[in-house]
Amino acid sequence: MALSLDSVQLLMKQLDGSGISYASGGSGLLYSLGLTNQVHDWDLTTDDPYEDVAAALHGWSWTQSSSGDHPFASSYRIHVADQRLPIDMIGQFAIHSQYGICRLPALSSFEWQGIPMGSPEIWAVAYALMNRKPKADMLFSYLQQHNANQDILQLLLAEPLPDFLRSKLLSLI
Structure with a gap:
């Protein structure tokens, strides 16, 4: 079965029309790079304020939740209901490390199927901080x-x- 992009592309069009900047990460990024064969959901990170993103979602069914349990430190998370693949908007993406809060900006590195894809560098760090070693290792190997x-x-x-x-990042310089 082909990956359905209809809902995420429709939502992106609405975000674009409202001036919201974003980048897709998570399994969508891994899929776009050919590192996995399945997208579990769409994780769209944004540095825009909650109020602006919430206003841009008129007409969509969504809920706000906390950014998640530790180690997550993002400002907010909005879950957009979709029958095919859920879409999560993560505001001011951040994760705790042993030395403080690591801020992970919503930078787009390339476009895939019309979707601005997040930075593999940022998501390698995010997965490492989330203790999702296999995904972090895949991205570091890609980099x-x-x-x-x-x-x-x-x-x-x-x-x-x-x-x-x-040390991993320094090895890429």
Whole structure:
């Protein structure tokens, strides 16, 4: 069965019309890079304020929830109901590390099927901080083979990262 993009593309059109910036990460990013064969949901990160995103979602069925249990430290999470694949809007994506809160900006690195895809560098760090080692390792391996974005690496190195993660990023420079 082909991956249905109808709902996420319709939502993106509405977000674009409201001036909301966003980038898709999670399993959608892994799928777009050919690292997995299944998308479980759409994770759209945004740095825009909750009020702006909520206003942009008129006509959609959605609920707001906390950003999740520790280690998550994002400002908000909006779950958009969809019968095919759920869509989560994650506001000001952030994750706790042992040294503080790591802010993970909603930067788009490329477009896939009309969808702005998030930074593999940012999602490698996010998965490592979430203790999702297989996914983090897949992205770090991808980055070793495909020239990591040096500007994004520098941005991430300014965050309070654990030593093992800082070393992984430094190996990509």
